[in-house]
Amino acid sequence: MRQWYRRFAPYFLVAVIGALIGGSLVVGCAGPAPANPNAKNGLLKPNTAEASISDARNTPIVRAAQKISPTVVGITNKAYARDFFNRKVLVDQGQGSGVIFDSQGYIATNNHVVENAQEIIVTLLDGRTFPGKVLGADPATDLAVVKIDGASDLPVAEFGDSDQLLVGEPAIAIGNPLGVEFKGSVSAGIISALNRSIDIGERRFKLIQTDAAINPGNSGGALVNADGVVVGINSAKISVTGVEGLGFAIPINTARPILQTLIEKGKVVRPYLGVSIVDAKTARQYGYTDAEKGLFVAKIFEGTPAAKAGMKLGDIILKVAGVDINSIADLRSVLDSKALGSRVDVIIIRDNAQRTVSVVLEEMPSEEK
Template sequence: MSVSILPIRIAAPVWMNDKGAFAMAQYKRITSYIIVAVIAALLGGGFVWGYSNKLAKNTPQGSGGSSANLAQLPSNGASISDARNTAVVRAAQQVGPAVVGITNKAYANDSREGKVLVEQGTGSGVIFDAQGHIATNYHVVQEAQEISVSLSDGRVVDGKVLGTDPATDLAVVKIDADNLPAATLGDSDSLLVGEPAIAIGNPLGLEFKGSVTAGVISALNRSIEIGDRKFKLIQTDAAINPGNSGGALVNADGLVVGINSAKIAVAGVEGIGFSIPINTARPILQSLIEKGKVIRPYLGIGVWDKNSAAQYGYSLNIDKGVYVAKLYKNGAAAKAGIKQGDVILKVAGTDTNTVADLRSVTDAQAVGSSVEVVIQRNDKTMTVTVTLEEMPEQQ
């Protein structure tokens, strides 16, 4: 700001006369003081105006203003700096309200009161649409006779299990309530090793509900065998403890990229947690909503590899492939001519050297599709075509 100092003309006072010399001297002295004061006021005022205007550009203006250096957080209306307003903070605020606590209740016999409803355990879940569908783990709701869902706003509502898939440890719970927050599902195929990962859930119970832990994506497509199935999982060093099961793994954009599972863990090891990729979970969750189960293809056989046979006290004299120990009558394999005692080497062009290998490649096919199966029978190798059928309930 430029300040112009205008000339000031002081008129002679009307009371001046011959006897007023002393008064005139006093008048001149006072006038000089006034001039200095006016100039100082103009300069000082201009300096203060310019500085305050500059300061105003870097100071929050309240609810109607804005600031380039400060961010407004919706939870309590307070402003914090960019240094504190990290991706973890934003992700926690965006997804945290959609993470719920799930209490599994079942009836137990009491010697005095008979059957009583008792709590079997608690876990986590993620509301993923406005209709109240919640993604969680199968083991969180396993054998539940009643489900209680604790929302982030303090409400507790009854839940209903729509469907479960033990093979992938996934389940869907439905609640009926108004004004439900819903998380947005992301794309787990786009994840990069080393990018931030945020886990949100209820470790060790509801007293620690809404806990946030942060780390990075440690690895992708980790192949973990559980039972006779092989899982492709996200590995993270964000802490995932009992009670976190069914909670959300979130990226720095606030998108859910995985469903955490404390069941799939390495005992006694810290910094290694696993999450089911959301792209794997998405079609399963949709199938559970629509059908209450997951439709999977079925070969109609029971097989052993070397390790599984040893668990039952048998020794297999095979170098590769899986041994057909059981053939279900009228199953897809039996219809294609496969026999008990055959060794399956490949399915749909993929080597099958373990039971988990066979499960994985079969699950990747569509019901009703035809696949080539390479078998070995009495030292002879042959290829048969099997039309896959829908897996029966008992399988």
């Protein structure tokens, strides 16, 4: 019995010690533990729950932002000014955004972003900067094209079809709110409405309305759908007390031909009548007419389409090409939709009688734009 105890006592002692310290000695004696399938290089892989979170993050908005963000640039508008010592220096006049739409360095932006610029600096998402040149601008649609040279491997945005947009579908605005310090900012919302008409100056704009946040500096940036294609160029934001989430973009189907024309010609050629006009309400206040609607012709310019067609001072324009005309924006909108050389019927009131004048539209001289 004593011999049996002496023989097996060491093994009992090892077993007791192993139990007290958590079995580490037993495991050590038993050989290496089986490999953890979730371990790699000393780190644990995400479990199934964590993997599903990663999948959830891969949303259409994330994919659209990753696709388009590299194509959105910052544009700094510089102009000369006098400093405290009356020296001529270049200063920042404003900042905005742009969208690269051609690998040769063509960038779409807003006219007001580059207006009166004496130097343009373009900043890419990766931090590279290039001098830019304004190839052409169109104040009537607030569009412009900037060109940069010497840039390689430029990402290019894909333009979509804004005519296929649906109210309520996702909309992503990408730009540089408040300047290049916030470059590549992404805000998301929905397409709130289509074909919204707003009057800016003498022009009427047909715009996409969205509640995606568009702030100063976003102008000229991209409005993108869930497929990651550009459907609009961010242009204006109504900032009125009590009004939030009301942003606008120029439909890309409207912008596309204008951008191409700006590249080819540096300007957009538009037809005109060749008259100075005021609305009937204003003319009535000054006693020029008693008309309740239409536009009062205050001046006829010699050699213009209106003069050639026989229009006269004091005529009241009621309709052009079948469209009621009650504001300068109405007239601009109709004329902009017509081709040079086309003939349009202008219904006027003269000597209290209604008559029709046929006008052949010609190119508006550049000095009168």
